[in-house]
Amino acid sequence: MRTILLLAAATILIAPAMAAAQPVAQAQPAPGKADTRLKAIYDAEWDWRLKEMAREEDEEGRDIASDRMPRVDAASQQRRLAYWTKALADVRAIPKSDLSAEEQVNAAVFETMVEADINDIRYKNYEAPFNSDTFFWTSFTPRQGFKDAASYRRYLGRLRDVPRYFDEETVNMRAGLARGFTVPQVSVTGRDKTIEPYLQTGEENPLYTPFKDMLASMPEAEKARLRAEARQVIDGQAVPAYTKLLAFIRDEYLPKARTNIGASTLPDGKAYYQAMIEKFTTLKLTPAQIHKIGLSEVARIRAEMEATKQEAKFEGSLAEFMTFLRTDPQFYAKTPHELLADASYWVKKADLKLKDTIGFLPRYRHGILPVPPALAPIYTGGRGGLESCLFNTYNLPARPLYTLPSLALHECTPGHSFQAALALEGPDRPAFRDNIYFSGYGEGWGLYTEWLGTVMGIYETPYQNFGRLTYEMWRAVRLVVDTGIHEYGWSRDRAIAYMKENVALSDHEITTEVDRYIAWPGQAVAYKLGELQIRRHRNEAEEALGPKFDQRKFHDAILALGSVPLPVLEARMKQFIADGGENPPRPATAP
Structure with a gap:
């Protein structure tokens, strides 16, 4: 299997x-x-x-x-x-x-x-083991219950090991502090608050979550034993470890974290930043090349934004249109349920269009859930996964509804949650390939699906199409901002100002995103570079194949690969065209 x-x-x-x-x-x-x-x-x-x-x-x-x-x-x-x-x-x-x-x-x-x-x-990335929205102290918190008693016992074993694990992470972070290799202070200020929920004892602790959702078929006596053991382990071992960690992060790490933000200022920083670019993009591009691509894309997308503004019959400048979109109440949900319901609508609309878009459709389906409260204040707008697709309902005035169609396509279907289901039901591959994720490929596909929504007929208003362009511009701006910060010495304020000038996101989202780029050099540039390559492959296939081009087969050729470096995708697309737009017979799926 x-x-x-x-x-x-x-x-x-x-x-x-x-x-x-x-x-x-x-x-x-x-x-x-x-x-x-x-x-x-x-x-x-x-x-x-x-x-x-x-x-x-x-x-x-x-x-x-x-x-x-x-x-x-x-x-x-x-x-x-x-x-x-x-x-x-x-x-x-x-x-x-x-x-x-x-x-x-x-x-x-x-x-x-x-x-x-x-x-x-x-x-030594392990000496800076967290960033602005991803934390080792929250990463193992389950979203729901486990399938059997053995899984609960393994989980309890992990909780018992938390003190040792946190101590090792703390030693690593102290070593990073000693050589100036830390997460930048400005990008993680306030992130210590994400530890606070784990200081609660008993059933209020997030670590207790899976014990609130135990299988009905499990004997009541066994449930009671596991729950009692969970309360004992959480109160006796996990809570003291989190208390100790919070004191270290709050009193020692954050005050001493570096105040410079560019990766190039780190030890061997230029080579480090280049290595991170290659890690996330799987391409041999320099920061200067990426910066130039970003500036070109910003100019192209800005022209499309101007045209969409005209389609919306808005009288005023592009900057004024963005202000209108950021501030008019009609574009914002009044309750978390309204936002989740709207997101669900877009996912189901995409489901309706899948049969005409992709040939091989997996059976597995994901749910829609809010981002957990402990993470929501500093989390992204959404994130996909096999079991569920998360949407952020914190600070609703910062979550425009006009970007939800794009977000749902990217994170849920036919984006990341869909990709995860395909991986579950796809052909047998070596185990290491089923457990690897290349951002250039995966995030490139996610961003491509936002554009694909125009082909699928997802967007219904000029505002929603502008939301799509806003997200595309957001990824193009990343090429400029990430390289600006980590190669050219941009300040945080300059990065925020550049984003505000070009992207119709809320101030909260823009600040959160810039802090993410500061803390995670190179990761943000993978999205646009991957998407550009996939769209180029589609243009090449359409031109070469003419009426023989079938987007379902084209998408199957991409998705059947699984997550791969972008040069591998390039070679596969050349073969797809050489084969006349046909794919080889699909291998049998694993039982």
Whole structure:
């Protein structure tokens, strides 16, 4: 049984192991059998990786969390660095021309993944283990209950391990403070408040959430035992660990965090920023090239915005139109339910159009939920996932309804939640490929689906189309702002001003986004670069294939790959055109 794709904003987070392991099997396959050699390397690496991540496989072969938290201490990081350096060298020693077509893809994915893992450790990203909206202290909080008692017991094991895990993270952060490698102070001010809910005891603690939603079929006596044990572990071990962490973050880390914001000001900062760009985009583009692309896209989209403003019959400048959109009550929900209901409408409208848009449709369906209250004040407007698609109902005057169609397409269907369902039901691949996420591919597809909404007939008013353009402009502006901050020394105020000039988002959203770019160098540029490449591939296919072009087959060709580096997507699209717009027979899905 294949494992489930874990959606995240970067390559999968790898946790260190309890014990050392050898990178590859010692026994070498017969000479000349390149596929066998490669498979031996990545299969061994996956088994090792599960231990490093504190993960295991369930009875269906799905990747699940074990009964402990990962090790994140410096010694474990260095052991991983040695392992991956050896594994990468072993793969690169295999002549690619000797590999089958499928194994060439596997090799490219593996190399890109491991190279990113290596760079994360070389630059010691683990010494700054959180950013403006993603926190190690909230990342393991379940949204709902577990499927069986064994899963609850594993979860309780993880909670018992929280004190050790937090202590290791704290040691790492102190090392980062000592060398000036921290999350920028301005981008994480106030984020300590996300720890406060975890100081509550008993059933009010967010960690208790899964015990409020236990299976009806589970015996009542077992439920009672597990709930009692949960209250004991949360109160006795987790709450003291969170209390200690909050004191460190609030009293030591935040006051001493760096006040400069550009990645290029960090130790070996220029090389570090280039490595992060390549990690997230999987492309060999320089900051200067990306900045230039961003300026060009901003100019193009601005012209489309002017045309849409005219379509809306608004008399006034583009700046005045943006002010109107930011401030007129007609564009904002009055209750959280209204926003969630509106989001649900757009998801269902997209569902109606799927049969004409994509050939292979998964059976799995996601739900719509609000962002948890503990995260909502500093969280993005929405985020997709296999089980549910989240929408932020905090501060409703900052959540315009005219951007909801684009947000629903990107995060839910046919964007990230849809991608996750496809991964669940797709063809068998090596386990490491089912648990990797490349932002250039995944976020590129998400942004492409926002434009695809114009083809699907999703947008109903000029305001909603302007909302789409606002989101596209937002991603184009990122190319300018991210490189401006991390390569050209822009201040936070300059970045905010540039966004306000070009994007019809609320002041709250703009500030939150700029802080995210400050804290997460390179990640934000992947969206637009991936989307531009997919739209280019579509234009090339339409021009080359003419009436033979079928967008369902085109989209299947992209989605059937799974998450891959953008150069791999480029090669696949060339083959798609060469094959006359046809795809090979779809492999059987895993049972």
